[in-house]
Amino acid sequence: MLESLDGVRNQKLPVTIITGFLGSGKTTLLNRILQNRQDLKVAVLVNEFGDINIDSQLLMTVGEDMVELSNGCICCTINDSLANTVYEVLARPEKLDYLIVETTGVADPLPIALTFLGSELRDLTYVDGILTVVDAENFSLKQGEAAVKQIMYGDIALLNKTDLVTTDRLGKVETQIHETKEGARILHMQHGEVPLPLILDVKLAQSENYPLEITETENQPKPRHLQNDGYLSVSFQSKRPFSLRKFQHFLDNQLPVNIYRMKGILWFEESPARHVFQLSGRRFHLDDSTWEDQPSNQLVCIGHKINPIEIQQYLANCLA
Numbered sequence: 001m002l003e004s005l006d007g008v009r010n011q012k013l014p015v016t017i018i019t020g021f022l023g024s025g026k027t028t029l030l031n032r033i034l035q036n037r038q039d040l041k042v043a044v045l046v047n048e049f050g051d052i053n054i055d056s057q058l059l060m061t062v063g064e065d066m067v068e069l070s071n072g073c074i075c076c077t078i079n080d081s082l083a084n085t086v087y088e089v090l091a092r093p094e095k096l097d098y099l100i101v102e103t104t105g106v107a108d109p110l111p112i113a114l115t116f117l118g119s120e121l122r123d124l125t126y127v128d129g130i131l132t133v134v135d136a137e138n139f140s141l142k143q144g145e146a147a148v149k150q151i152m153y154g155d156i157a158l159l160n161k162t163d164l165v166t167t168d169r170l171g172k173v174e175t176q177i178h179e180t181k182e183g184a185r186i187l188h189m190q191h192g193e194v195p196l197p198l199i200l201d202v203k204l205a206q207s208e209n210y211p212l213e214i215t216e217t218e219n220q221p222k223p224r225h226l227q228n229d230g231y232l233s234v235s236f237q238s239k240r241p242f243s244l245r246k247f248q249h250f251l252d253n254q255l256p257v258n259i260y261r262m263k264g265i266l267w268f269e270e271s272p273a274r275h276v277f278q279l280s281g282r283r284f285h286l287d288d289s290t291w292e293d294q295p296s297n298q299l300v301c302i303g304h305k306i307n308p309i310e311i312q313q314y315l316a317n318c319l320a
């Protein structure tokens with residue numbers, strides 16, 4: 001199906017929005033798409049909630065097709081910068097087949113979809129679908145308003161991390177999804193593995209279902225959604241290495257329970273490797289790679305009603 005887009009230059013550019021709560025697997029899915037569809041010229045817009053853009057450093061296919069948005073909550077700041085960035089992408093000389101927007105984990109996807117509908121972009125692009133990645137292990141409607149909106153406005157719920165849960169738990173999460181959105185389409189996946197024809201070029205977005213009052217207030221300034229929800233991101237950077245033992249102590253004994261997500265590139269005194277650190281819920285892991293630039297620590301912690309000073313102090317105490 002996607003191949004058929006090839007010769008049709010005058011047609012509108014399809015846009016897929018990938019949403020989903022913190023750490024659910026959005027970047028993992030994006031990586032899969034980029035790896036598996038190298039024949040497609042995809043422009044990717046990534047928006048991150050944090051001062052340091054870790055995601056762009058973790059995307060395997062970062063090249064000329066990658067356009068990063070400035071930092072901030074996507075649903076608060078994106079209307080101007082998203083539209084402008086999309087215009088910039090469209091003005092590039094090379095032919096594009098697809099545009100994918102990855103939202104932050106605490107974003108309501110609707111304002112993003114409306115950006116494509118409510119401006120001149122409507123003539124140049126169309127929203128093909130909103131994909132909501134759901135973490136089968138950690139998902140809860142109590143995660144906040146954004147988590148509910150992500151399900152409500154998603155065209156397909158991609159139930160990810162099915163390797164970590166029982167069939168019973170999967171059934172419970174599916175029930176919650178159906179209670180939030182009647183008739184929701186649900187696909188299961190692990191590590192973002194899903195047949196791409198099921199999620200790209202599917203023409204599932206139904207703008208007529210978007211609430212009218214939101215469409216009408218689209219151009220009004222929006223509140224700082226994330227801060228209202230109590231979500232905060234804390235960044236930590238240092239040109240000195242961590243002590244592995246101290247960092248382990250922080251994770252085991254000091255990590256506040258209301259931190260849901262951490263990601264970063266870490267440097268440990270004890271190791272010559274570049275370590276990609278991921279924490280989602282209570283689960284974390286480190287992947288080794290090689291430094292291509294000067295070693296340093298870059299870490300983003302995201303949580304609900306967290307105390308930035310306390311976290312920064314804990315992390316400073318981890319330095320070797």
Ligand SMILES: Nc1nc2c(ncn2[C@@H]2O[C@H](COP(=O)(O)OP(=O)(O)OP(=O)(O)O)[C@@H](O)[C@H]2O)c(=O)[nH]1
Nearest residue numbers: 022023024025026027028105160161190191278280
């Ligand atoms: N076990 C397991 N881990 C997964 C799966 N999918 C993703 N992960 C891991 O979950 C963590 C978060 O994945 P990401 O793709 O970075 O999640 P994200 O939604 O982009 O995160 P944010 O943008 O920070 O909200 C990473 O450590 C992934 O390797 C899966 O199906 N199973």
